[in-house]
Amino acid sequence: MNKRKFERDPDDKIISGVCGGLARYFGISSRLIRFLFFISVFFSFSLTFWVYILFWLIAPMRRSTREKLSRDMRKKARNLDKLVEDTCARSKLPELTSRLNNIHDIIESLLPELESRSISREPGLLPVFEAAFVHLPELLENFLRLPANYAQGQAITGIKTAQDHLSDELQQLERTLVNVTKGRYGQKFAKSADALDGFSTRYEDDPTTPFRLKLESLQSRVAGRLDAEATAKIENIKNSLLAALGRLMQTVDGADVNLYNVRQIALEYLPNTVDKYLALPQGLADNEPLSQGKTAQAAFHEQLNVLDGALTRMVTSLYQEDAQGLFVHGHFLRDKFIDGQLEWMGDGKP
Numbered sequence: 201m202n203k204r205k206f207e208r209d210p211d212d213k214i215i216s217g218v219c220g221g222l223a224r225y226f227g228i229s230s231r232l233i234r235f236l237f238f239i240s241v242f243f244s245f246s247l248t249f250w251v252y253i254l255f256w257l258i259a260p261m262r263r264s265t266r267e268k269l270s271r272d273m274r275k276k277a278r279n280l281d282k283l284v285e286d287t288c289a290r291s292k293l294p295e296l297t298s299r300l301n302n303i304h305d306i307i308e309s310l311l312p313e314l315e316s317r318s319i320s321r322e323p324g325l326l327p328v329f330e331a332a333f334v335h336l337p338e339l340l341e342n343f344l345r346l347p348a349n350y351a352q353g354q355a356i357t358g359i360k361t362a363q364d365h366l367s368d369e370l371q372q373l374e375r376t377l378v379n380v381t382k383g384r385y386g387q388k389f390a391k392s393a394d395a396l397d398g399f400s401t402r403y404e405d406d407p408t409t410p411f412r413l414k415l416e417s418l419q420s421r422v423a424g425r426l427d428a429e430a431t432a433k434i435e436n437i438k439n440s441l442l443a444a445l446g447r448l449m450q451t452v453d454g455a456d457v458n459l460y461n462v463r464q465i466a467l468e469y470l471p472n473t474v475d476k477y478l479a480l481p482q483g484l485a486d487n488e489p490l491s492q493g494k495t496a497q498a499a500f501h502e503q504l505n506v507l508d509g510a511l512t513r514m515v516t517s518l519y520q521e522d523a524q525g526l527f528v529h530g531h532f533l534r535d536k537f538i539d540g541q542l543e544w545m546g547d548g549k550p
């Protein structure tokens with residue numbers, strides 16, 4: 201069960217957002233809260249002042265989708281908020297209120313894309329901007345200028361009142377904005393989905409994926425913490441490991457000793473070697489001689505060289521096997537289809 205939390209409202213503030221936050225918490229108009237604060241000044245200015253300061257200090261500011269908008273866009277959004285609130289308060293048609301609130305929510309989601317810099321890159325958004333911040337405000341202002349009884353009870357054309365006409369206009373605008381939103385976010389979703397599909401295909405088809413992720417995680421963790429020589433050596437080891445794993449996992453069974461050793465290097469030997477070195481104080485590792493007069497850094501480089509050399513020899517051996525197999529296969533093809541061409545073409549003598 202969600203609990204309401206009192207937070208200052210950055211989207212509905214004059215000084216610090218206290219009144220806006222109280223309005224959101226109690227679900228009433230912020231203008232009523234401000235009016236009550238104003239009235240209380242005449243009865244107990246000191247108490248009102250300190251209560252306001254207390255709320256200011258104890259209440260955190262609510263995170264808002266409008267935080268990164270320009271001042272001009274925030275001003276336009278606040279003006280639309282006020283018009284929507286006033287129209288909903290005057291309306292007696294539930295469907296009108298529902299449509300207007302839905303339109304308001306859609307425009308809120310599009311605010312970052314309706315900034316002037318976004319429209320300059322995508323002129324196609326200009327009609328949406330004009331609908332949200334020119335035509336809709338004019339429509340609501342005209343409705344609010346009418347006397348309440350006239351707007352709700354006096355027919356303008358046929359049997360439709362101003363309220364009915366406003367509801368019809370909002371229905372059309374709502375349908376248009378829904379289509380725009382679906383189109384834009386549909387395109388973004390499709391683009392993201394394609395990228396994720398490509399990512400999934402790349403890794404699902406690659407049996408070395410768990411090892412690749414483990415090694416890339418290791419590289420990210422030690423980035424900037426090792427000298428250039430060690431960093432380059434770890435990159436070489438990673439490439440050799442993936443090459444050996446890709447070859448062995450396709451051609452041998454899981455009990456093969458070479459496959460076991462390569463897996464151990466990727467999952468244990470290399471990470472443990474790096475972690476033990478990084479656990480040492482930097483000054484001690486680089487300068488303080490250990491056994492046989494070597495520093496920890498020198499010993500670390502030697503261990504990386506051992507792993508790199510062993511893997512390089514293994515990959516070279518595997519490639520030589522493949523090359524030998526290709527050479528033998530080439531002999532077979534030449535014997536079969538060149539030297540023996542008369543036989544397989546049926547031109548030879550029986």
